[in-house]
Amino acid sequence: MTISPTYAAVDDRAVKADAIRAPSPVAISAVEVSKHYGRATALERLTLDIRAGEVFGLMGPNGSGKTTFMRLLAGYLLPSGGRLQVAGHDVVSESLEVRRRIGYVPESAPLYRQMRVGEFLSFMARLRGVPERKVKAAVERIVERLALSAVVDKPTRALSRGYRQRAALAQALLHDPEILILDEPSNGLDPRQIIEMRQLIRSLAGQHTVLMSSHILSEVEKTCDRVAVLLDGRLLGVRALAESCDLEAWFLSLT
Amino acid sequence: MRELRILFGKELGATLTSPIGYTIAAVFLLVLGYTFSLTLFATKVANLQYIFHQMYVLSILLVPVLTMRSFAEERRSETLELLLTAPVREFSIVIAKYAATLALVLGIFALSLVYAVILGRYGEPDWGQIYSGYLALALHASLLVAFGLLMSSLTENQVVAAALSIGTFLMLWFADSVSYLLWPPFDSLAINLSLIGHFKPMVSGSVFISDIGYFVTASMLALFLTTWALAQR
Numbered sequence: 001m002t003i004s005p006t007y008a009a010v011d012d013r014a015v016k017a018d019a020i021r022a023p024s025p026v027a028i029s030a031v032e033v034s035k036h037y038g039r040a041t042a043l044e045r046l047t048l049d050i051r052a053g054e055v056f057g058l059m060g061p062n063g064s065g066k067t068t069f070m071r072l073l074a075g076y077l078l079p080s081g082g083r084l085q086v087a088g089h090d091v092v093s094e095s096l097e098v099r100r101r102i103g104y105v106p107e108s109a110p111l112y113r114q115m116r117v118g119e120f121l122s123f124m125a126r127l128r129g130v131p132e133r134k135v136k137a138a139v140e141r142i143v144e145r146l147a148l149s150a151v152v153d154k155p156t157r158a159l160s161r162g163y164r165q166r167a168a169l170a171q172a173l174l175h176d177p178e179i180l181i182l183d184e185p186s187n188g189l190d191p192r193q194i195i196e197m198r199q200l201i202r203s204l205a206g207q208h209t210v211l212m213s214s215h216i217l218s219e220v221e222k223t224c225d226r227v228a229v230l231l232d233g234r235l236l237g238v239r240a241l242a243e244s245c246d247l248e249a250w251f252l253s254l255t
Numbered sequence: 256m257r258e259l260r261i262l263f264g265k266e267l268g269a270t271l272t273s274p275i276g277y278t279i280a281a282v283f284l285l286v287l288g289y290t291f292s293l294t295l296f297a298t299k300v301a302n303l304q305y306i307f308h309q310m311y312v313l314s315i316l317l318v319p320v321l322t323m324r325s326f327a328e329e330r331r332s333e334t335l336e337l338l339l340t341a342p343v344r345e346f347s348i349v350i351a352k353y354a355a356t357l358a359l360v361l362g363i364f365a366l367s368l369v370y371a372v373i374l375g376r377y378g379e380p381d382w383g384q385i386y387s388g389y390l391a392l393a394l395h396a397s398l399l400v401a402f403g404l405l406m407s408s409l410t411e412n413q414v415v416a417a418a419l420s421i422g423t424f425l426m427l428w429f430a431d432s433v434s435y436l437l438w439p440p441f442d443s444l445a446i447n448l449s450l451i452g453h454f455k456p457m458v459s460g461s462v463f464i465s466d467i468g469y470f471v472t473a474s475m476l477a478l479f480l481t482t483w484a485l486a487q488r
Contacts, residue, residue, distance in 0.1 A: 110333040
């Protein structure tokens with residue numbers, strides 16, 4: 001079964017079939033991935049493929065497992081079961097290889113408060129393996145691309161929410177990763193900043209595979225190529241987003 | 256090696272820009288200066304044993320204040336997520352924090368060298384005892400920093416981390432007292448766990464491999480456990 005153009009709810013079997021039949025090269029592959037915290041289940045046997053170059057959205061209410069899935073991909077958490085591959089590398093046995101190929105922005109956009117923006121970006125560039133002779137150029141390039149030049153000498157603790165989010169995104173892009181994982185990238189931004197963030201993410205499509213989560217349906221609709229809905233750690237459906245898509249109706253029918 | 260250098264630089268920078276290190280250095284110097292003057296004028300003996308014991312006690316109380324931030328603060332501010340999703344090994348993160356904090360503690364200890372210089376200038380101290388005393392302090396600091404990091408890696412609350420560290424150090428300090436209540440071979444185990452039991456001989460000028468082994472092994476065990484704690488996620 002291919003992705004339904006009628007946007008009807010997709011059952012588990014259909015989701016699995018869609019995941020297996022991803023036509024483009026697969027950037028992220030999850031097969032029966034579970035994550036448990038003691039008796040609590042954060043993710044239950046999630047199977048999903050994300051294609052190279054696409055912008056993929058994860059939707060679901062709080063506690064549905066979006067952040068857990070992203071943390072598993074970023075290597076911050078380890079799966080309790082199943083197989084999870086990023087850029088062809090296993091997140092458990094080849095964790096360092098995976099971390100070299102991803103850029104990750106956590107939901108809270110954490111920054112080192114004692115550092116200035118430029119200093120923070122230089123540190124993160126080095127940490128992410130950018131060669132010493134290229135660090136300065138990489139930082140300058142990303143500062144210009146994300147319009148951070150006005151704050152590059154400011155301490156990160158003095159940044160507004162919008163600049164914090166941009167600085168956090170900048171650290172994830174410094175090493176030009178194959179895959180970007182953005183947890184709620186529009187969180188706390190004002191409408192203008194949301195539009196800028198959306199444009200920025202769209203501009204990354206093609207060169208990078210982008211996985212983002214969001215609570216805002218309209219944002220997902222305008223930004224993503226495909227979207228998945230999670231609820232209580234289970235994948236409810238996956239679908240492509242087209243011009244005539246009624247995402248809201250589809251989301252409500254699933255949840 | 257490069258990742259270790261980068262992380263060490265970041266940790267040292269954070270340590271030197273924080274007021275905590277300077278405050279602790281000031282408290283150290285104030286208390287040590289007081290003790291040094293008092294004991295020198297009272298005993299007229301040119302040795303630093305009082306100072307070394309004072310530093311032993313002070314470091315048990317003050318090193319946890321330096322280490323409590325290490326992981327607890329990173330966890331609270333969620334920057335630990337940045338570190339652990341970067342292509343660096345957990346062990347490098349632990350070693351960088353350990354080395355930076357130990358460098359600061361040894362730097363603070365080094366300030367007390369001024370007392371050794373004064374003794375050398377105006378008296379005839381036993382230099383062997385002074386050297387072994389500083390060796391004991393360096394090993395003691397290594398153990399405290401390693402265990403402080405371990406406690407910090409277990410919680411995101413800095414006060415809890417400091418309290419756990421101080422509690423652990425006090426238990427180790429008085430471990431030999433429990434030996435009277437235990438049967439063999441646990442009584443000798445308790446004696447051998449004692450912090451002061453391994454510190455005292457070195458401060459008196461007797462350096463035993465077993466004492467050095469105690470501090471080195473305990474430090475390595477704590478660093479290993481810290482790495483393991485970080486990897487459990």
